[in-house]
Amino acid sequence: MSRLTLARSAGFCYGVRRAVTMAEEAAQSGRPCVMLGHIIHNGSVIEQLEKAGVQVVHSVEEVPTGAAVIIRSHGEGRAVYERLQERGAEIIDTTCPNVSHIHRLVSQAEEEGRIPVIIGTPTHPEVEAIAGWCRNPVVLSGPDALENWLREHPELRTQPITMVSQTTSTQKKWNLCVEKAKKECTNLKIFDTICNATCKRQSEAQELAAQNDAMIVIGGRDSSNTRRLTELCAALCPTVCWIERAEELEPSNLYGKASIGITAGASTPGWIIKEVYDKMSAENMEIEESFAEMLEKSIKTLNTGEKVTGVVTGITPTEIYVDLGTKHAGYIPVSELTDDPTVKVEDIVKVGDEIETYVMRVNDQEGVVTLSKKRLDTVKSWDDIEQAKDDQTVVEGVVTEENKGGVVVSVKGVRVFVPASQTGLARDVAMTELVKQHVRLRITEVNRARRRVVGSIRAVAAAERAEKAAKVWEEIEEGKRYTGVVKSLTSYGAFVDIGGVDGMVHISELSWSRIKHPSEVVKVGDTVEVYVIAADKEKKKISLGMKDRTEDPWAKFTATYDVGSVANVKVVKLMTFGAFAEIVPGVDGLIHISQIADHRIEKPGDVLSEGQMVDVKVTDIDFENKKVSLSIRALLDEQADAAEDEDGSAE
Numbered sequence: 001m002s003r004l005t006l007a008r009s010a011g012f013c014y015g016v017r018r019a020v021t022m023a024e025e026a027a028q029s030g031r032p033c034v035m036l037g038h039i040i041h042n043g044s045v046i047e048q049l050e051k052a053g054v055q056v057v058h059s060v061e062e063v064p065t066g067a068a069v070i071i072r073s074h075g076e077g078r079a080v081y082e083r084l085q086e087r088g089a090e091i092i093d094t095t096c097p098n099v100s101h102i103h104r105l106v107s108q109a110e111e112e113g114r115i116p117v118i119i120g121t122p123t124h125p126e127v128e129a130i131a132g133w134c135r136n137p138v139v140l141s142g143p144d145a146l147e148n149w150l151r152e153h154p155e156l157r158t159q160p161i162t163m164v165s166q167t168t169s170t171q172k173k174w175n176l177c178v179e180k181a182k183k184e185c186t187n188l189k190i191f192d193t194i195c196n197a198t199c200k201r202q203s204e205a206q207e208l209a210a211q212n213d214a215m216i217v218i219g220g221r222d223s224s225n226t227r228r229l230t231e232l233c234a235a236l237c238p239t240v241c242w243i244e245r246a247e248e249l250e251p252s253n254l255y256g257k258a259s260i261g262i263t264a265g266a267s268t269p270g271w272i273i274k275e276v277y278d279k280m281s282a283e284n285m286e287i288e289e290s291f292a293e294m295l296e297k298s299i300k301t302l303n304t305g306e307k308v309t310g311v312v313t314g315i316t317p318t319e320i321y322v323d324l325g326t327k328h329a330g331y332i333p334v335s336e337l338t339d340d341p342t343v344k345v346e347d348i349v350k351v352g353d354e355i356e357t358y359v360m361r362v363n364d365q366e367g368v369v370t371l372s373k374k375r376l377d378t379v380k381s382w383d384d385i386e387q388a389k390d391d392q393t394v395v396e397g398v399v400t401e402e403n404k405g406g407v408v409v410s411v412k413g414v415r416v417f418v419p420a421s422q423t424g425l426a427r428d429v430a431m432t433e434l435v436k437q438h439v440r441l442r443i444t445e446v447n448r449a450r451r452r453v454v455g456s457i458r459a460v461a462a463a464e465r466a467e468k469a470a471k472v473w474e475e476i477e478e479g480k481r482y483t484g485v486v487k488s489l490t491s492y493g494a495f496v497d498i499g500g501v502d503g504m505v506h507i508s509e510l511s512w513s514r515i516k517h518p519s520e521v522v523k524v525g526d527t528v529e530v531y532v533i534a535a536d537k538e539k540k541k542i543s544l545g546m547k548d549r550t551e552d553p554w555a556k557f558t559a560t561y562d563v564g565s566v567a568n569v570k571v572v573k574l575m576t577f578g579a580f581a582e583i584v585p586g587v588d589g590l591i592h593i594s595q596i597a598d599h600r601i602e603k604p605g606d607v608l609s610e611g612q613m614v615d616v617k618v619t620d621i622d623f624e625n626k627k628v629s630l631s632i633r634a635l636l637d638e639q640a641d642a643a644e645d646e647d648g649s650a651e
Contacts, residue, residue, distance in 0.1 A: 004262065006261075011265075019039050019095075023094060033054055033070060036059075041220045042220045069084055075129035077131065077133060104133075105162065106130055109189070110136070115156065115161045161189070165191075166194075210236045220267055233261075241253065308358075309356045322355060332373055382414060394460050402435060405419055407423060416443065418457055465500045489518045493505050493509075496528060509546055512586030531545050553586025556587075568615050572588060574603075591604075597632065616632055
């Protein structure tokens, strides 16, 4: 019977899984859509998508009118996007994020006047797409091509060069190119853009190939990363079978092989891998263990650091007893069960439970082995952390402390350092505010050897904000109301976050009253009710209003005052020709300089000051233009006349 071992990282990488998921969702949406070329290098997946209604076109001109276009995971050049936009096509971009990153690198390099050098297979779709993001790219297949290029163009050795790699290139080829470029070029920027998932898959494949008598490599014939897996395995293993589907496999060719490893390219879906694995398992005719095998297992010597599985047979206040199926009696000290002192033992394990543990110490003489669950959990947590970093998934944790230059977050018992720049806090906000807070973050760096993990809270917040912003832009319309938060103030208005997007409330829209600064009405952090005045989706600008449009200040004024009415008003602005005064919020009247005093004055400021409350008489109302004339002098004249009448009566 052959032993089968499946590589942990076999099959879909993050980028391919993302592309297929997006294509499947597009197919399920019911809207017409096409693939611009095969989104991944796997005929079976493409066939399934075509059956779901997503057909393949090979040029922009073939795209049906009104159809959404799925950009393949290898990406496309800038010109393709521009042509699709000219045709008004909806774009569903499944380009692998790692590849999109390279697009930005070469585009920026050329903008900076640098020469983009791409190391990769010139005819590979990914490389062609990368080259399509710069006008004069240099594409070189490897170190020999790089050496020839530098020999033919010696003047370029002093020119600014930016070098990137095809994501599926081998590390060996890339390292040789880097070594050569560093020796020859004096103005060089190097970006190692080989995909981590690719390196991991290739490393695991080589490890399996070295340990097994035969290897099965699953993947499309036109997949470059599958071809490289096959080449790497063939260098270490005498028998290598490269197949696309289970029906291509002839198990009889592997008879007599004691151990067989299985790996798969990044474009191979899990269901195909399972088909192959199940077929091999059936052919191997697994049988029950013989008495000799069971005896050998029972006398097996355990080693410190091993992972073992057993059954809980007893629980005491200090220990948990575990049957490991060997000659050893296993026990877990309660202190090694969990890091959480508040958790009760019976909430974690019960008699009869199967439990996986870590071997701490082995005493063969006494037949006792000391086990730890929390240490194994820590190992698993590190695996989860590494996986989260590779997949760029969001993890959760609690901020435990402020550290030099950042904070520490506990994620499944692993300390994750978040630099201050990645906390998402403003510079003037103390990082202690995050301590004991539950946060969501992305893992950006893992070094298990140094026990160093770095994460970013800001990256998650930015992604979530972008998602919310997309929804706001999709649904926004004039007049729509939002509950928002004031983010910042300027002299001309306030910026309000309405859910991932900032809109501006102009100072004139904050209040019916005349104000000098937005801080008179709102402050940063205030929750406010706003409505959309205008939204420019192209320029990404939103104008908001806060003052109640249903309350008409002019109607309120005319209902209260008429010509001849006396009002107590607030002086809001002094001009050379007079002063404006607020009668009711939203309605100002003009006190002409000739109406400010009962004698000649040089300027309004000789008598009045802004903010002063004065009594005035309404002398004229222009209903058509909504203008009001006021007079202090009229009241003064009336008072003088009244005083004269009183004097006359007294005589």
